[in-house]
Amino acid sequence: AAEGPAVAASPTGGAKAYETLIVTTEDGIATIRLNRPQKKNAITLEMYNELMDALDVAGKDDSVITVITGSGNYYCSGNDLNNFTKIPEGGVDKMAKDAGDLLLRYVKAYIDFPKPLIAVVNGPAVGISVTVLGLFDVVYATESATFHTPFSQLGQSPEGCSSYTFPTIMGPAKAAEVLLFNKKLTATQACELGLVTEVFPDSSFQSEVWTRLKAYAKLPPKSLALSKQLIRGVEKDQLHAVNVTEVERLKERWVSDECMQAIMSFFQGKSKL
Amino acid sequence: AAEGPAVAASPTGGAKAYETLIVTTEDGIATIRLNRPQKKNAITLEMYNELMDALDVAGKDDSVITVITGSGNYYCSGNDLNNFTKIPEGGVDKMAKDAGDLLLRYVKAYIDFPKPLIAVVNGPAVGISVTVLGLFDVVYATESATFHTPFSQLGQSPEGCSSYTFPTIMGPAKAAEVLLFNKKLTATQACELGLVTEVFPDSSFQSEVWTRLKAYAKLPPKSLALSKQLIRGVEKDQLHAVNVTEVERLKERWVSDECMQAIMSFFQGKSKL
């Protein structure tokens, strides 16, 4: 990735340069910024791999907390649906298998992340960028952020461990509207349901949140990491099992008529999320 | 059941007629309507069996979602306490055993239901009609609905998996007031606690809810069913185990002095729920 935008990397010394991310480490905070603002930070195959690499580095370096946020007005529009249009030589079965393997490893990186992981949700979040929030420790959202997981509309099924974390966090009666019936949550609704820790006014979001994060990064690092691992340790085996089951289910979905028709309709502009 | 009120059954062709229910299937929605309005839809032994049959049929037919609701002003006043007055030849032990077997199978039908299951709570709900709500995927309630589980007042203990689902949904500190100390919840309170998905004004309840349900029934059916099974699959073994334990406990309760005295007081008008 030496040909990437090295702007952010050079001043901080050790930071790696990425094609799709800007990663910095400062004041004990590793910040992973999704950096495809012109595409609403939609996650390409390359971006999945870079995110896993960046999480791996942040988990091992001497930063105290790790933050994920987005460039521009979107937090993340989810899986780039163009990922589904590049059919490999092995056909859709091969594509589904490869996508499943990638998804499994991607979600695993969140389940196993060893330090406090904080989402700074600067705008709308869609799909997998929403579902993995259940694996974050803190989620701060700006007032105009929204949270949308239109799985059934695309003939798909929940991932990111959301089939387990969302009902646990919100209760099944709230989670079903979100995961089955495509309800888009406002930041305030997501906060009331427990998916979001706190909502801030758009005008003061960045300053309020980063003030708080800088204070967090001054706390005893081992105490924080060990406490986080203690909290997540109880359900870790469960989360890995859920991840496996969700991915198996999705691999079947991706080659189903229901899913293919729904995605084609989307690209033909017949359906709108 | 050929002598039942066949009014609703004929027009829809395949629908079965029941003594205590009106079951229809239309626009992808299987609707099971409790139909003893003069008795506040209290559940008789016959009604338990008809409900299990109707759920079995709805789970297997080509409907997309299944709805349970009540006729008249009540959603359901719970177990018909007259069920406890017909002592069979084997005495109270036999009655407790039979009631336990029935309850076990009844709750099992909810745990195993394979499609999105939605409660349209049109009025007060009591006892087992409240407890099984934790096994529904969506619960829409009219503003004047209430939710009441007066177990300890009747010398009994929780069923319908509520000893597990209620603390999980509400947290134990809220669930104990409901399950141990007979707190009656308003629709708004039940919604804040996560037992109810959303509350609607009495005046627009039916039209708002059915508009929404008709839209849900147009979503890809397999995606919905598989997603629901994914969400509920994680805790399915746990729910079956809880059901067994709750029923064992209740069979002991039903033959206890505490319970018999409480039910006698109820019939003698000495106590009021």
Next chain:
Amino acid sequence: AAEGPAVAASPTGGAKAYETLIVTTEDGIATIRLNRPQKKNAITLEMYNELMDALDVAGKDDSVITVITGSGNYYCSGNDLNNFTKIPEGGVDKMAKDAGDLLLRYVKAYIDFPKPLIAVVNGPAVGISVTVLGLFDVVYATESATFHTPFSQLGQSPEGCSSYTFPTIMGPAKAAEVLLFNKKLTATQACELGLVTEVFPDSSFQSEVWTRLKAYAKLPPKSLALSKQLIRGVEKDQLHAVNVTEVERLKERWVSDECMQAIMSFFQGKSKL
């Protein structure tokens, strides 16, 4: 404990006298009152042992419900940090081992408590007096009560099963601010998050709460105890396992540089909770 303040013990006959508690049994209610108001009811080693004894007695006598509350303006300021200044002959390792054994038994007494256990939180609560609240069945709080668990500030990690109960009750995104980042909750916030059952105005707190508790204590005792055991039985093994893991982690923490420095800073007045 014959030399204790026998004031409260004599009138009720069987009640034991304690150095640090006032325990009474009346109208079916066993009340355990933390009685070091001049020290904000901070828990000394003696007090831990007396609390375990009082819970053991209350669990076996014929009281219907058990209440824990505080004398004076504080509910409880948590572990008396002077417990860490009495280094025994075996050094800090021995101190950590002894403290861990005590903590394990103390939390176990809450997990195994067989009757409805109710906290009457009459003022600020800190540390372990907050974390074990997740093991109570009902938590009533006065409006001015606060809830604070400054673990990472002291280089420590969560106990009292809070690493499991808090994320379960509040969702992980809310729990992390409390358990990792030292957020102090108001009574109203704790109630919205489900840790507290209900909040009452300071002026009417005592009369409203005790009126309610007296009514609860008139309900069928076996039904209440069995229902509570049913509710808690599902997660009992999990809670015991969490307790063991939390204590193991804390024993490592207590002998760590991070923790020792944090506690020294506290005593030197360099840091303020």
